[in-house]
Amino acid sequence: MLLASASSSVLAEESFTVQDIQVEGLQRVALGAALNNLPFNVGDTVTEYSLSRSIRTLYSAGHFDDIKVFRDGNTVIYRLRERPTINSIVFDGNKDIKEEQLKDSLAGNRVEVGEPLDKTILKSIENGLTEFYHGVGKYQAKVEIEVTYLPRNRVNLKIKFEEGDAASIRQINIVGNKLFSDEELLRDIESKQDLPWWRFLSSDRYQKQTLQGDIEKITSYYLDRGYLRFNIDSSQVSVSPDKESVYVTLNVTEGEQYKINGVKFVGDLIGQDEFISRIVPLKNGDLYNGALVTYTEETIAKLLARFGYANSKVRTIPQINDDTKEVELTISVDPGKRVYVRRISMSGNANTQDEVLRRELRQMEGAWLSNDALELSKQRIQRLPYVESIEFQTTPVAGVDDLVDVNFTVKEQPSGSFNAGISYGNYMGLSFQIGVQQESFLGSGNSAGISLSTNKYQKSVSLTYTDPYFTLDGVSLGGQVFYSDIDYSSASSNLEAYNQRRYGFGANIGYPINEYNRLNFGANYVVNKINSINEYDQLRHFRAVLLDAQNPDGGYNFTNYELTAGWVRSTLNRGLFPTAGHYLGASIKVTTPNSDLTFFKTAFEGRNYIPLSDDHSWSFLTKLELGYGNGYGNKNGYDYTLPFTENYYAGGQNLRGFESRIIGPRAIFRYAQQVPGLPELGSGGGSFPADPDSDNYSVSQRSIGGNAMAVLTMELITPTPFLSDEYRNSVRTSLFVDAGNVWDTEFDIDRYAGLTQRFTGQNQPALADYSDPSLIRATAGVSLQWISPMGPLTFSLAKIIKKYEGDLQENFSFNIGTTF
Template identity: 55%
Template sequence: MIIKKIALAVLLGALGTNVQAAEDFQVEDIQVKGLQRVALGAALTHIPFNIGDTLNEFRISQSIKALYRSGHFSDIAVSRDGDRVIYRVQERATISDIIFDGNSDLKDEQLIESLDGSDIRVGETLDKTVISGIEQGLEDFYHSVGKYNADVKAEITHLPRNRVNLKFVFSEGDAAAIQQINIVGNEVFSDEELLERIELTFDSPWWDFMAQDRYQKQTLQGDMETISSYYLDRGYLRFKMDSTQVSMTPNKESVYIALNVTEGEQYTVSEVDFIGDLAGFDNTIRAINPLSKDKLYNGAEVTYTEELISKFLGRYGYAYPKVVTIPEINDEDKTVKLSISVDPGKRIYVNRINIKGHNVTADRVIRREMRQMEGAWLSNSQVESSKAWIARLPYVETVEFETNQVPGEDDLVDVDFDVKEQASGSFTAGIGYGSQTQLSLNAGIQQNNFLGTGNRLAFNINTVSYSRSISVSYTDPYFTVDGVSLGGQIYYNEFDAGSANLEKYENQTYGIGVNLGFPIDEYVRLNFGVGYKSNGITRLQSYEQIQSFYDIYSNPDKPDEKLTFETFDLSASISRSTLNRGTFPTAGSRQSLSAKITTPNSDVNYFKFNLDTKWYFPLSRDQRWSVLTRFQAGYGNGYSTVGEHDQLLPFWENFRAGGSDTLRGFESNIVGPRAVYRRATEFSNPTGGVNCCFSKDGDFITISPRSVGGNAMAIGGVELIVPTPFLDEGMANSVRSSLFVDVGNVWDTEFDLDDYRDLDEDEFLKIKDFSDPGSFRSSAGLSVQWLSPMGPMIFSFAKALKKEDDDDTSFFSFNIGKTF
């Protein structure tokens, strides 16, 4: 009994109590003193006895433990006044603020989330017992990324009304540099061959800023897997990574890594067999199986086979198949028998498809892009295809999905799509300055998701210095439930070519057009259109390239008379798109081939072809690094004749290049053939009469600095899409940065340099061969695109790498309202 009392006294002393030793007694009253934030009733609920109960020392000690477990108190003392029990408590302080200082590797949001998991948050009481564990956990994280000198300290500042500020002070330091990586036990493959395949490096040159020469535990584990896979993919089935040693220098600034391996010998596949239930697809699964006998064992091929069979079964509703390859190794003849075990599981059906996150877009607009249907079996390919189609919508920023099993049902799932919308309407504008165009402005309104219907409505008024136009267009991409689209456009335009870096003329145009689109399959569409256009040409300068055209249609008696042309055109195009997103794609491709021809009853007869293709190749798994290759080509010409003259492509339909849409770094429309003016030399009549004759051999040639365009064009480019520096990850889908190289040219296949062979040599040398497609231009630079609330903004910095002497260049351009 004495020993028990001593033990109890020690316990009570350790808990900070001073309850008096006494015999059993009946409680007359219970008092709790020192309460501030905690209500008396809440404190009494944690005391396991009531007034009138008989108490002893053991029950009092139990009440102290219960009060501590409540989490409200940092110190508790118990005393007895007669038959009254008095608790004197000190409440835990409330956290007023949490501050982080010195952290760069860990964001504040990550730290707050981590602390929240330990019940450390503003407004809650502070439990000092968990602080040291949090400090150690954070330091362990820094050690895992090679920062062994990192230090994390929690500072508590007491405030009035029993409140505290909790401040975490970080001293991160630098990650330990890798001095050397040694691989021990390898004979088949050299150190160099293995080390060049892993991420961690050492002794990197100063200019290799992407080298991973700082130690990170996770990266090392990944590199160990890479080396293991390298051996397994080449038949070394018994390869083992025996051990790994990471040695640190005393100053904790450098590490040495040693990997001990056992290579083993190569194994050949002796047989491939299937066991289990192939769900009735025996012949198909055996046919698509890439594994075969008498080949070296290949771990990657085995994994690929398992995934291939799983995906195949997933297309037919077996959403959770189990495909496992069981190797039977024969060490005597170094062979392995592969038995592929297939358990398809139950066929899973879709109960409901739920969509959330679309606040503007109507539900049916999203659902019409679905390839997976409710009530049908769950097909992984159809669900992925649905995600891709939704992501291509220009008013959708991101889309994710997950499948959730219906409670109580083992063969039913709900597919939940989470859509994040982006601005579907835009105020389009542009501003620029060039040596020829001077200041230019334009404005317009476009809505790609009109009233949430998914239809596109655009109303544009353009007041650029060289053009004034107004247009209204409307497109319904689902005019029928089968995906047939219907669109139309009405437009009016006044164009001053002389202010747009083109040879001088003015063109007043108005027209109307209607088009229909038909889906061929998931990726390919056909479009057909019909249109009417009227062109009124005035102030036309009669230069050499259009002299024959001018002679056909002009009135010699009224050379300044307006030329009017009415045309009816038919158009057709085929397009294919596998892009992963409608805006700022990072993977996939898009190709488009279009043709337009005017009808024979038109005033001018011509045709045009256009090819446009883009390919995106992701370089990283998160697709933040990607390569874009693009190519655009066009050709046009006239058909039929007018009198003795062959019809040509009208000059206002010529292709042009230069500017942010085609060749960045060059002024708008500046690239292409120049106007050639040929003027004869007058001389006096020997008889003393007026000037009457012209000397053809003495003609003068003048080359205009302005372009006239051409009937052929080829433009290409390569862009390296990179993460935008100093930008939050949440803006990754709204801002794009890229390094680019643009190359292209516009030329005139009807231009014949031999027509000028009769000129004097000095005059002939002034003329360039404008039919030469090899006279290309090129530029390189940086582009930043931002999907702002007003619409896409493009900032381009470009340097012309190859240009002609009379080309006007532009180092900086800024546009609003059009993506490149």
């Protein structure tokens, strides 16, 4: 009883009722916020233990550096020192770590402007950054955080970096390997050792993550060759005393080779058992191959994903028999639930309407989720010329395990092009043309354009409009109206002189065959009026069927009704600047029999892009352009030929390094020898043309084109130097070789055999066989293309490899509105 009475007396002395709470030292933190963190209120009975607990509670709020508590009778007094507020954070000397990464990392530790500073974590931040530098081989790096105190309890933080030089890998030793040499195992790894000075493009810098990846490569090297028990027992990284060199040692156990002794499946194969069995490359008796095992798992998972089983789990369980050195593989397949798409959303398309993008989708809302359909949808949208890139992300619907939402994030690029061309050559001088084309007019996905062209020899205007989805199933409809007035008498045209006025209108319609193939058909009404033409010899058929004998000075006027048909196949991964896939296009234009001129004209274009690197920064392009045209039928005993206004030309954009349209046949002017008249007919007697066999001729410097063309381009697409990856899809650098020719299959050089060239010398090329397709021209150079707000800009610098007399060079050219 006495002990119990004494205990009650002690407890009574330790506890008391709080009559008031006072807080001192608050500057930034509100009084109410501080009191809310206390575990008691006025009127509560507290003990010394309650007061100590209150200190811990206040510290946990993260606002205070120092807390003291006092008791004055029944009044509790807190004296607080607030943590200073971070006023600014400055980084000095950091090169390997970008400021954005540093800020994100610090924000994760609540070290950012406006937040209270917890000085206890500064040391751990310094150590963490130092460990990062050690991981990338910079063992001399130092990180120090400098704190500067300011009035009103604020601080500035300055994080100072001394990165130093990265340690290089002096040597990589592999201990325990007998089957494969060090050279074989180290040949394909990224970590390089002790490189000589002339391999300055490679790096022997040590990086921890790179080494971990290389260890996995060495492991895969053995597993892919059947060494199922291979193991890297240990790895040691030793740093030299000066911290400039690193020595790596790997201790390995190779084991023996194992063969496959059976492959079986367990689980649910969704009724595709037979098909899956056929596509599995693992066969009895073959050596175990880790790469093939991984490929098999991925292939089965992709197949299941095609049927909506997006969360399938496929894993291979090996049962190893060390006595027979065989392994039985059991492939476990768990498809999980079939996943359906609840909603598809678009983001990032500020200029393009949702409908324009959605009509390219092959993954439908309400249907099961298919990776193939998603990838095809992505590819179709990315082919649009006004889309730079697109990515998609699937998000599970909360509370449901078989529904997902899909969001496509679009990055747009300028959909309009300011089509212009500026070039300068030794002979051609300055040429300029201008036009405006909008590939997605007002965000509708419809193509509209007006083209204006003005230069020394041409004035033209054309209006075009195309709706690629005139019907819901992808039938396109378009039309055009055009007018041009061209004077080729200007030297800058590089063509033989004539004036042409041309106008008309047309319509076209397109039909999709499947995802990659499309047919196009069109009809045009075209009126041509040609005058002031230099009557060169190759026009004799054209002259015979068109010229009015009663009005030889009236020019050539003809009206044609044209029908067109074309086929296009495209698997390109992007609309502009593709890096993979191919494009094939073939077309034919033919005039109807009731036209003034009857002819046909064909064209073919093929482009193939082969990616040379995983990220497609390196790619190889081959491009082939072919063309052929001719007349059909006859009039007055003369066969129709391809009108010279429809001829093919080369030089400029399709054969860089040469003047525009300079490649191909030249005009030949034939002159009759004059025989003096008889004296009795008067003074001088006049003159008469002699026998045609005594004619002479001259060859023009200007081209008249030809009815056949072939141009081949090979282009190595490379990363653009000194340009960040952010602009990789809008700027392209390439090294190219162009080769080709334009010729005339109707040209007969024997017609001029035995005749004398009237003028010879530097200003007139010699006569060549213009029907010979082997007169190939070739150039090589470098090209830079940029999708600018005005449209695609192309800069080319070329050097001629092969040319013929009369060809004019154009080493540098600049064009707007044309890309490959």
